[in-house]
Amino acid sequence: MLRLEGVTKSFGGKHAVDGVSLVVPTGQMVGVIGRSGAGKSTLLRMINRLGDPTSGRILFGDTDITALSGRPLRAWRARCAMIFQQFNLAGRLDVLTNVMMGRAFHLPATRALLKMWSDDEKAQALSALESLDMARMAGQRAETLSGGQQQRVAIARALIQQPDIVLADEPIASLDPRNTKVVMDALQHINRHLGITVICNLHSLDLARGYCDRLVGMAGGRVVFDDVPAALTEGTARELYGLEAGDVMGHAAPPPVPQPAVAQPGFALAGS
Numbered sequence: 001m002l003r004l005e006g007v008t009k010s011f012g013g014k015h016a017v018d019g020v021s022l023v024v025p026t027g028q029m030v031g032v033i034g035r036s037g038a039g040k041s042t043l044l045r046m047i048n049r050l051g052d053p054t055s056g057r058i059l060f061g062d063t064d065i066t067a068l069s070g071r072p073l074r075a076w077r078a079r080c081a082m083i084f085q086q087f088n089l090a091g092r093l094d095v096l097t098n099v100m101m102g103r104a105f106h107l108p109a110t111r112a113l114l115k116m117w118s119d120d121e122k123a124q125a126l127s128a129l130e131s132l133d134m135a136r137m138a139g140q141r142a143e144t145l146s147g148g149q150q151q152r153v154a155i156a157r158a159l160i161q162q163p164d165i166v167l168a169d170e171p172i173a174s175l176d177p178r179n180t181k182v183v184m185d186a187l188q189h190i191n192r193h194l195g196i197t198v199i200c201n202l203h204s205l206d207l208a209r210g211y212c213d214r215l216v217g218m219a220g221g222r223v224v225f226d227d228v229p230a231a232l233t234e235g236t237a238r239e240l241y242g243l244e245a246g247d248v249m250g251h252a253a254p255p256p257v258p259q260p261a262v263a264q265p266g267f268a269l270a271g272s
């Protein structure tokens with residue numbers, strides 16, 4: 001379970017995140033919503049410790065994440081994988097090598113670059129790609145793939161870190177509608193089938209409502225809504241997005257079909 005206690009991040013005198021307290025149970029798919037500048041990215045980055053809170057605490061189980069440094073901090077970053085809008089792949093390297101870079105948290109990156117991985121590690125990377133329907137592209141250069149395919153490689157790279165949590169910061173912002181669905185389906189897949197907690201910043205309210213178990217709405221750095229998607233009224237959406245509300249509503253993705261949690265070979269279910 002991830003717990004945020006009064007987490008604040010200030011830049012100069014301004015609170016980008018302002019006293020956020022949240023409890024996220026293992027296995028939840030959480031959508032963080034709100035207009036540009038609401039503090040969504042800053043919040044996610046603090047969970048991964050890419051940024052340090054000015055005050056407050058972040059705990060995972062009994063571990064105070066905010067107090068970690070050195071090797072324990074690197075270990076936390078491995079357990080708490082990040083997916084970015086721009087994929088952050090090495091375009092000239094093949095897909096499998098990119099996925100193996102996820103092992104750099106556990107092994108020296110040079111081993112991945114020199115392709116010095118064990119059969120077991122290679123099987124794990126292929127299994128991660130397979131679970132996202134990308135294994136057939138393992139030998140292809142990353143830069144030759146579509147945006148949706150590249151983002152699925154980034155998710156596979158996150159998966160071989162064997163994370164408890166995946167933090168996705170606007171993962172579909174650069175994608176067209178078809179690839180948006182492919183990537184959101186992939187995030188839902190790792191949540192439902194591998195039991196990984198997913199916390200996803202999304203600009204589109206309809207996507208957030210279609211895919212997430214819970215929505216956390218932010219405005220001015222504060223949490224102003226925290227409930228199941230069905231509880232989000234148009235009035236609250238307008239409060240969250242103001243004039244943007246018309247843009248963020250109305251691009252509905254078909255509601256995904258809930259599926260039973262089944263462990264995939266090669267990956268431990270979170271918490272097991």
Ligand SMILES: Nc1ncnc2c1ncn2[C@@H]1O[C@H](COP(=O)(O)OP(=O)(O)OP(=O)(O)O)[C@@H](O)[C@H]1O
Nearest residue numbers: 011015016017034035036037038039040041042043
């Ligand atoms: N490194 C920084 N230095 C100064 N101000 C920052 C920094 N990072 C973020 N901010 C400010 O903090 C506030 C929250 O930014 P943040 O990027 O977290 O919002 P967001 O909700 O993720 O927005 P977007 O959807 O546009 O990414 C903004 O006012 C932003 O300008």
